[in-house]
Amino acid sequence: MNKINDKFNKIKILIVGSGIIGKSNAFELSNYGFDITLVDQDEINNSSNAALGILMGTIYQKRNGRSWRLRQKSSELWPKWIKILQSYNPKLKIDKPLFLLTNDLDKFKRLTKFVNSYPHDELEIVEANSYNLNQINKTFDGNEFQGVISHRDGRINPKVLLDTLDIALESKNIKTINNKITKIEKNNKNWNLKLKTGEVLTSEIVILCNSLDSLQLINPEIHKIKLKPVLGQAVELHYEEKNTNFLTLPSPLNINGKNLITINKETIIIGSTDEYNFKPDELYINELFEFLQKQPKWLNKKNISRRWFGIRSRPEGEPSPILKTLEKGLILCSGFYKNGILLAPACSKWVLEEVKKHI
Numbered sequence: 249m250n251k252i253n254d255k256f257n258k259i260k261i262l263i264v265g266s267g268i269i270g271k272s273n274a275f276e277l278s279n280y281g282f283d284i285t286l287v288d289q290d291e292i293n294n295s296s297n298a299a300l301g302i303l304m305g306t307i308y309q310k311r312n313g314r315s316w317r318l319r320q321k322s323s324e325l326w327p328k329w330i331k332i333l334q335s336y337n338p339k340l341k342i343d344k345p346l347f348l349l350t351n352d353l354d355k356f357k358r359l360t361k362f363v364n365s366y367p368h369d370e371l372e373i374v375e376a377n378s379y380n381l382n383q384i385n386k387t388f389d390g391n392e393f394q395g396v397i398s399h400r401d402g403r404i405n406p407k408v409l410l411d412t413l414d415i416a417l418e419s420k421n422i423k424t425i426n427n428k429i430t431k432i433e434k435n436n437k438n439w440n441l442k443l444k445t446g447e448v449l450t451s452e453i454v455i456l457c458n459s460l461d462s463l464q465l466i467n468p469e470i471h472k473i474k475l476k477p478v479l480g481q482a483v484e485l486h487y488e489e490k491n492t493n494f495l496t497l498p499s500p501l502n503i504n505g506k507n508l509i510t511i512n513k514e515t516i517i518i519g520s521t522d523e524y525n526f527k528p529d530e531l532y533i534n535e536l537f538e539f540l541q542k543q544p545k546w547l548n549k550k551n552i553s554r555r556w557f558g559i560r561s562r563p564e565g566e567p568s569p570i571l572k573t574l575e576k577g578l579i580l581c582s583g584f585y586k587n588g589i590l591l592a593p594a595c596s597k598w599v600l601e602e603v604k605k606h607i
């Protein structure tokens with residue numbers, strides 16, 4: 249065991265919330281020999297399980313500020329993480345590249361200017377007459393797109409990712425508890441965490457990764473943090489017709505802001521909506537069918553074979569995500585809105601550095 253591990257060995261860390269953020273933090277911290285426990289009462293229904301898993305790092309046009317730095321860092325880290333995680337599950341991969349297309353000429357002009365400003369970022373302009381678009385235009389029944397191929401961006405299947413992290417965490421002896429934390433209290437140098445079933449856990453460091461519900465565990469008098477729910481719906485379409493083969497499309501594909509992921513010849517996923525609510529609204533589903541100038545035959549609500557939603561948390565009055573030390577030993581890693589999967593590795597690095605300051 250090395251020196252770092254000796255120093256951190258007996259330190260207890262409790263992570264509340266076992267979505268992609270909680271699991272990624274556990275994965276990063278597990279390399280340092282901490283005694284880690286993950287607590288979650290309902291991880292199957294969280295927003296991480298609803299995600300499409302698109303990684304839009306390099307394609308992000310605002311090239312300054314914290315959001316860009318987190319994207320940049322995560323884009324660098326994801327290939328490294330995947331390489332390590334493949335030793336637990338060889339099926340885990342990043343599907344690259346990402347196609348970002350539009351019907352909007354002004355948007356395309358802005359994209360072209362952006363791509364030309366960053367010639368070393370493996371961004372490729374796709375003009376209307378490009379051979380890359382032949383099959384896409386055909387599947388989209390006469391819509392004419394232009395756009396960019398981002399060779400560094402792509403998609404990770406979130407379910408495969410979450411399952412793989414579970415295997416990795418188990419092999420690293422990370423403890424998991426299927427329960428809800430109802431209260432957190434300071435107890436000298438430690439934190440007492442009360443479970444729904446009444447037991448109390450004690451830990452030196454607590455990391456709140458429980459999205460919207462993190463507000464229920466912190467003192468609103470001291471910490472003026474606001475989070476609002478942003479529900480996202482997604483649909484899977486099944487369409488069988490001899491001239492339509494979704495496998496001929498690039499995947500992942502973003503057209504006019506909607507993400508499309510090919511599952512097989514006859515099945516495609518489209519997402520997602522942004523609804524400031526806790527209940528999915530039927531009207532918003534229309535957005536997933538009305539984002540093109542001309543609607544191809546297959547893009548029809550009657551072809552929905554599966555639909556689902558997840559609830560993300562968006563900070564009010566400050567940017568997403570919220571990465572803050574609230575008190576000694578109490579770290580908040582929440583408010584992940586659209587890009588929680590993308591940002592997970594960079595945020596886990598931030599948490600690690602923060603944890604070291606608390607020891």
Ligand SMILES: Cc1cc2nc3c(=O)[nH]c(=O)nc-3n(C[C@H](O)[C@H](O)[C@H](O)COP(=O)(O)OP(=O)(O)OC[C@H]3O[C@@H](n4cnc5c(N)ncnc54)[C@H](O)[C@@H]3O)c2cc1C
Nearest residue numbers: 265267269295296299300301302429480558587588589590
């Ligand atoms: C339809 C949809 C599509 C998306 N697509 C993408 C995409 O393409 N790319 C991308 O990067 N992001 C995407 N996202 C966003 C991404 O899913 C989120 O940003 C990310 O999942 C947030 O992860 P999280 O771990 O913070 O929250 P969650 O996954 O919601 O996890 C929070 C966990 O905390 C647990 N919890 C809450 N309270 C307690 C408590 N008191 N005690 C114990 N446990 C508790 C919950 O049970 C839950 O499991 C999408 C989201 C949706 C809904």
